[in-house]
Amino acid sequence: MKKQILFAGLSIVLSAATFAQKKNVTDAILLMRKYNLMGEVAANKKTVVEAKSFIDLAAVNAETAEDLKMHLYRAEIYYCLNEVSNIESMTAGTPLDNAATAANKTIAVASFKKVLDDPKKAYTADAQSFINARADFMFNQGIVAYNNKKYADAAYAFLTAYEIKSYLSEDFKDAAINTSLAANYAVEDLLAAKKYDEAITFANGISEVMPGNIDILISLVNINLQKGDVAATENYINKALALDPLNKQLYYVLGTSYMDKKENDKATAALKKAIEIDPKYNEALYQLGAHLYNLAVEKRNAGVELDYKDPKAAKLEAEAMDLFKQALEPLEKYASQNADDKAILDILYKTNMKLGNIEKAKEYKTRLEALKG
Numbered sequence: 001m002k003k004q005i006l007f008a009g010l011s012i013v014l015s016a017a018t019f020a021q022k023k024n025v026t027d028a029i030l031l032m033r034k035y036n037l038m039g040e041v042a043a044n045k046k047t048v049v050e051a052k053s054f055i056d057l058a059a060v061n062a063e064t065a066e067d068l069k070m071h072l073y074r075a076e077i078y079y080c081l082n083e084v085s086n087i088e089s090m091t092a093g094t095p096l097d098n099a100a101t102a103a104n105k106t107i108a109v110a111s112f113k114k115v116l117d118d119p120k121k122a123y124t125a126d127a128q129s130f131i132n133a134r135a136d137f138m139f140n141q142g143i144v145a146y147n148n149k150k151y152a153d154a155a156y157a158f159l160t161a162y163e164i165k166s167y168l169s170e171d172f173k174d175a176a177i178n179t180s181l182a183a184n185y186a187v188e189d190l191l192a193a194k195k196y197d198e199a200i201t202f203a204n205g206i207s208e209v210m211p212g213n214i215d216i217l218i219s220l221v222n223i224n225l226q227k228g229d230v231a232a233t234e235n236y237i238n239k240a241l242a243l244d245p246l247n248k249q250l251y252y253v254l255g256t257s258y259m260d261k262k263e264n265d266k267a268t269a270a271l272k273k274a275i276e277i278d279p280k281y282n283e284a285l286y287q288l289g290a291h292l293y294n295l296a297v298e299k300r301n302a303g304v305e306l307d308y309k310d311p312k313a314a315k316l317e318a319e320a321m322d323l324f325k326q327a328l329e330p331l332e333k334y335a336s337q338n339a340d341d342k343a344i345l346d347i348l349y350k351t352n353m354k355l356g357n358i359e360k361a362k363e364y365k366t367r368l369e370a371l372k373g
Contacts, residue, residue: 022063025070028054028077035080037134041088048080068115072123075111076130078104079167083134108167116168128168135164139175142182151186152202155179159209179206180215187219196227214243221253233257248277252284259291267291275330282337286344289331293347296323324351335364342371 031051035044055074058064081104089096115127142157158179165172183206190199200223207216217240224232237254241247255270268291274284303316328351335344345368352361 022058022067024054024058024061025064025067025073028052028058028073032073032077032080037083041084041091044080045084045088048077048084051077052081066114068118068123071111071114072126075108075115075127075167078108078111079131082108105167109169112168131164131168135161135172135175138164139172139178142175142178146178146182149185151182151189155182155186155202155206158182159206163209176210176213179210180213183216184219187223191223191226196223199223200227212243214240214247217243218250221250225253225257230257230260246277248274248281248284251277252281252287255284255291256287259287264291264295279333280337282334285330285334285337289327289329289334289344292323292327293331293351296320296327299323321355324354327351328355339367340371342368345371 028051031047031054034047035051037044051073055070055077058067058070059074064070082101085096085101088094112127112131115123118124138157138161142154142161145151145154145157158175162172162175162179165175183203187199187203190196190202200220203216203220203223207213207220210216217236220236221233221240224230224236234254234257237250237257241250241254244250251270251274255267255274258264258267258270268288271284271288271291274281275288278284297320299316299320303313303320306313306316328348331344331348331351335341335348338344345364349361349364349368352358352364
């Protein structure tokens with residue numbers, strides 16, 4: 001009889017302990033019912049911090065550590081910690097604690113995953129409803145801002161919608177596309193006002209959230225090009241090329257950047273790569289031909305300035321002739337696609353004459369004279 005009483009007492013103790021742990025989940029849930037996204041920031045912060053203290057106890061206790069309801073609310077609470085921090089940062093104009101934000105997100109994502117991976121899907125709809133409502137709200141805010149031509153606000157709203165969905169490990173493609181579109185217009189407005197540093201800060205902020213978005217990297221390329229920062233331009237081009245190695249325009253811009261830096265071999269290689277990707281790429285054909293032709297002229301002029309007996313003079317002349325030959329191929333391809341470009345026809349005529357290609361020179365001279373009428 002005493003044994004039965006003892007076991008009964010033990011059962012009561014165990015039940016009480018289990019109840020206490022489940023009560024931590026319940027207390028966290030009850031607190032979160034006070035959380036109101038449109039409410040006072042300080043009150044929301046107090047609520048979510050208190051709820052966190054209860055859910056943290058439940059998360060480390062064996063009785064509730066794998067409870068899916070606990071994971072649902074743990075995910076929501078840690079999401080709300082970031083949500084209220086973001087609102088506080090925007091209203092007070094203070095910087096976010098990025099390390100704390102990242103840590104909170106990691107915990108929220110892990111708990112949401114537990115809920116989503118549940119074969120019975122007991123709380124899956126709850127998790128999706130919680131996130132989707134917030135993501136949809138921000139997406140719609142983005143549309144309103146975009147229609148009002150407030151492109152920076154629109155970009156941030158779409159970006160926020162994209163970030164919210166990532167808590168469920170979802171790639172919100174429509175939000176990503178709209179972020180790029182709005183950001184592009186916002187950058188254009190800033191560039192028109194010559195606010196280069198503001199444009200860089202804006203685009204970098206988006207790139208940090210969406211590092212794989214090549215459109216944002218191309219915006220950063222364009223900003224730095226207009227600012228005249230060749231080193232930064234090259235840096236962002238190389239980042240973009242890592243994502244899209246067959247982007248001919250990036251190689252073209254990279255080539256022109258190297259030209260500005262007088263890194264002639266690198267410029268030639270980049271422009272040739274652009275043409276390799278698209279053999280009919282007009283801009284690259286012209287740029288490569290002009291680049292090689294100008295280098296040839298520089299070599300020849302440098303040789304002329306030397307005494308004709310100086311062995312360097314003959315070397316420079318040989319190098320110039322080789323560059324003239326190299327220039328012919330892209331310029332001839334360009335001319336085949338742009339038959340009325342008089343300047344290029346004139347260059348082709350004179351270059352072929354220099355190289356002793358008399359018949360070819362006559363052909364270009366005839367075409368040039370026909371255009372002159």
